Amino acid sequence: MNKDRFIPLRKTDLIQSCIEDRQLSCEQQNEFRTLCHLIVSTLHFEYHQVLEELKDSYAPFDPNADTLTVTKLTADVLQRKQANFTARFTQVLNAANFEKVTDQDLQEALQEESLFKVRLAVDFDDFEDVVFYRRGEYQQTETISKFWGLHKQKITFTNYDKVAVYIKFKEASYFNQHKKVTTKLEAQPGGSQPGGSQPDSSQPGSTVIKLFQNVPKADLEMLFPNSQVRMRTIDKAIIGGSALVGGAVVLVTKLGASLIVLAGLLSYWFGLSHKEVTITTQELLALGVGTGVLGGFIFKEWSKFKNRKLRFMKALADNLYFKNLDNNSGVFHHLIDSAEEEECKEAILAYYFLVVQGAPMSSEELDKKIEQWFEDKFEFQIDFEIADALSKLERFGIVTLNAGQYTALPMRAAQAQLDAQWDGIFNVVNTPIQA
Incomplete structure (x- = not known):
């Protein structure tokens, strides 16, 4: 199985782990903490801007919107907002170290038998676009009962820590043409009950965003908003x-x-x-x-x-109740926080190993050193995104590149550089108001 890009540590724990390496003096430890605080604050401001842009782009398509629509948007504007939202949302997912679930993985999931003994059917004709993203893929073993508990069997399956779902429904003309009324099951608050009509989140033309946790690969079909329970043979x-x-x-x-x-x-x-x-x-x-x-x-x-x-439908609803983390615009806050956390950890790790090395390093050398440190210290293999980490540090001006070798500014100089950048963020020139 491929190594994951996700760094399974909180940034405060990661900073403490670097300090516990005892590669920094007491004075340097305090300087390092201050520098990390500046990096975190800078990235937090940047991602706040991304969040506002996502919210603005998604607003016309949000099925749970509770605000008034002041301006009627033209079809061209709506199309631009949809394209901008999709691009930004994909960038945030990538920054949060989510991986796209391939079409092959999704088809395999639909064909495999559910671990919860529920057979589901999904009508893909309802959707214009369907994309799944996952993070934290690993093998898990469970013991299941068969033949009314007379036989127990251990099975090994692929499990995902987090799964983000992006679904765009077809326009109203499609639904009007087919006159379909389907039984929907949605376990999240505000969803329809078994036997009910189409929920608000499945309205034609809307875009649904959902975030789940601890999802077996074989049960990805239960995350669709129009999944219907079918009796097994x-x-x-x-x-x-x-x-x-x-x-x-x-x-x-x-x-x-x-x-x-x-x-x-x-x-x-x-x-x-x-x-x-x-x-x-x-x-x-x-x-x-x-x-x-x-x-x-x-x-x-x-x-x-x-x-x-109905018992099968209840089992599905109970299962989704504990797996659902957030819905629609609420997903942005969760993913933005996760993306910001990952970006901070990547930047902090790359700077730390450059500064304690005390000599220029190539990106390949730095990448191997970080991955090996993580494996030795935590017995966990990661695929560190060295290019992304170094590009952030270069953009902040605290790492320089010369002949393929990267060098970190001393911590005091790096603090001054980040502080100067922060002061320039709100450098508004006051001009007199014309009467």
Whole structure:
């Protein structure tokens, strides 16, 4: 399995881990903390701007918007906002070290049997665009019960720590043309109940953003907002077998005499028999009772089928309830925070190893040194994004490149550089107001 770009440490823990290496003197440790604070503050401001841009671009497509629409946007403006939102959202996901789920992975997930013993169907005709992103891929082993708990089996499956879902529904013309009313199941607050109509988040033309945690690869289909529960073959066989056996018992014990009378009557009516059949009041009453018993049995079996399906839907809803992290515009805040955290950790690690090295290093040497340090210290393999980390440090002006070798500014000089950049962010020139 490929190494993950995600750094599984909080930035405060990462800073403390660097200090605990004892490569810095007491004075340098304080300087390093101050420098890290400046890096974090700078990136926080930058990502605040990204968040505002995302919110503005997504507003016309947000199915949960609770604000007034002041200006009617033209089709061209809406298209530009959608394109800008998609591009920005993809950048944030990449900065948060999410990986795109390939079409092959998604198809494999749809074909694999669900770990929760629920068979789901997804109508892809509802969607104009569907993209899944995941972070933290690893193998997990679980013990599942089979044959009513008589047999236990250990299975190994691929699990994702986080999954982000981007879905754009087709325009209203598509829905009006097909006149579809489908049963939706959405476990998040405000979603529809089993058997309900289309939820607000699935309105034509809307764009749905969702974030989940701890999702098995085989269960990705349960994250679609229009997924429908289907009975598995084994469940149909269990219910069908029970109905056949029960029906045979009812026919023999409750309707035996009535069926004989009814068969004779039908044979006489269709000319198959010339023997006239006389139905007494007692036989007629028995026939009525038998018919009522048969109707009650059919209703009972149908209710059993519906109840089993409802139990599956409840299992799906319960499962999604604990996996859902956020929805639509709320996802931005979660992902922006995650992206900011990852960017900070990458910049801090790259600067730390350059400054303690005390000599110029190539990007390849620095990349190997960081990955090896992480594996030795935490027994965890990562795919460190060295190019991204160094580009940030170069942009901040605290790392220089000369003949393929990178050198870090001393910490005091780096602090002064970042402080000067911060002072220039709000350098507004005051001009007199014309009367």
